[in-house]
Amino acid sequence: EAQVTQNPRYLITVTGKKLTVTCSQNMNHEYMSWYRQDPGLGLRQIYYSMNVEVTDKGDVPEGYKVSRKEKRNFPLILESPSPNQTSLYFCASSSGGGKLFFGSGTQLSVL
């Protein structure tokens, strides 16, 4: 089954403790991206990647890192999480044309 898999689904952590949210797709898509969703703000792009070893900032990249060492994986790294990064995070992938396939989301709470 074609899918984008994110883990974990829920995560509670404390300020400053490094964490990684994993994202994997099995559709051989070149394009992958991360969004955060906040009430009243819609979805905002954090980072995107157009291919292996090619990443670029989206609209709200501060406090986040990404890597794309393999085509299928695109982890999101928070080196020193802060409470304002409490949000619902979505990974997405695409073969082009703008039709994104989204993961099931990761609800992150930073205390």
Add this chain to the structure above:
Amino acid sequence: ELKVEQNPLFLSMQEGKNYTIYCNYSTTSDRLYWYRQDPGKSLESLFVLLSNGAVKQEGRLMASLDTKARLSTLHITAAVHDLSATYFCAVIPAGGGADGLTFGKGTHLIIQP
């Protein structure tokens, strides 16, 4: 900076009624997308509109695009409860890179029996 505005942001309507959600965007684009999100779920692609005058329909939902007016509409015909969800439009600006979508804030639609 591309801005995407949806209205209304919240809509409560009765089953059987018709209604339209509007999506305006601020810069030239000929690619517009509609997504649906059920409560607590991920986003699902509904429509891809790639040219001026494009119209797509699926069931009780119909989407259209007017690139000259920078406007897309999502029309709901004879609404049913199962269509309750949040609907997002998203745009890639002309010349924009890859699939960098800018989303509207979403329209939270509640359809009551």
